[in-house]
Amino acid sequence: MDFEEKVLKTQPLYRGSILNLDLEDVLLPDGRTAKREIIHHHGAVAIMPIDDEGKMLFVKQWRAPMRQETLEIPAGKIDLGETDPQAVALRELNEETGFYTPDLEKVAGFYSTPGFADEYLHLYYTKTLKPVAHKRSLDADEFLNVYHLSFAEAKAAQNRGEICDAKTIMALYYWEILRLKGDVKVD
Template sequence: MQIFEEKTISSKKIFDGRVIQLQVDEVLLPNGKTSTREIVKHPGAVAVIAITDEGKMIMVEQYRKPLERTLIEIPAGKLEQGELPERSAARELEEETGYSCTALEHLTSFYTSPGFANELLHIYKADGLKLENRLHTDEDEFVNVLEVTFEEAQQMVAEQKIYDAKTVYAVQYWQMLKTLEK
């Protein structure tokens, strides 16, 4: 038993959607009291760091309704039922940007919001990029594909055009690669 473990007393599914499920759990706390936890269940997601031979990162600009604004992000998407993360990463890269790759390297995985959700995000680096010139976005997905220099990416972070954790991570990873090249 973990020292701060919360034992589930009961669980009630509130919502079962296309992307997420919401449940409310009653839990027994380590001090013997009870509390309620609202939990978002998510199938997991992938994101892809794709840097062209010309030294530009492939990004997408899209509107994010929960934020009521447009963000610039690295290509990403949710895992489909039974899909391996590496396969999902290749699929999302091609669907959202029109680029395929010859190799994917898993860099890291992390929980995006462990206080209320179980979404695990897997980040890959794509190599051997080739522009296939076709997008296969979902019918409710509208993106603008961008090729961004390192300096432009840094400026976008400063201007909060890049404002999500996975893309900030990608820019920091890129900075690390540039440092190692020196």
């Protein structure tokens, strides 16, 4: 059976600086129709930066949709017109942590919430961090603190619900694999 849904009509509901929201009428594979609320997003990057002591850098910030502070790996959105996710990752690493890396390795790419959004996230990893000569300023509406956490500290933060987003949890699992393989320093 072919599961493709044919879009019959698209109604723009909202146009913003970070996302657009459309209401779609679709034809289902069995001939019935349904409505789909679709969020369109330019995509994002996230970085797993591990320092010389074997600790990963996390940022603590307020997340309005959840009404709480979270600990997350550094990340940021790809702006309209940007075509190089790796360059965006380096920009975000500089902006959020004050570090640069000459060795950025792609770990994975994935859709963050495919049930209602087309945001595609690029996940990178580095264990070669260097302080930047010129740190970029945070976005005007961005407030965060940087933390260097051991694996045990990060897992404890996850257990407390401070680390609770998919990209950071995926990063923790990848970090655990790297530790088991001996590819990073074990604290």
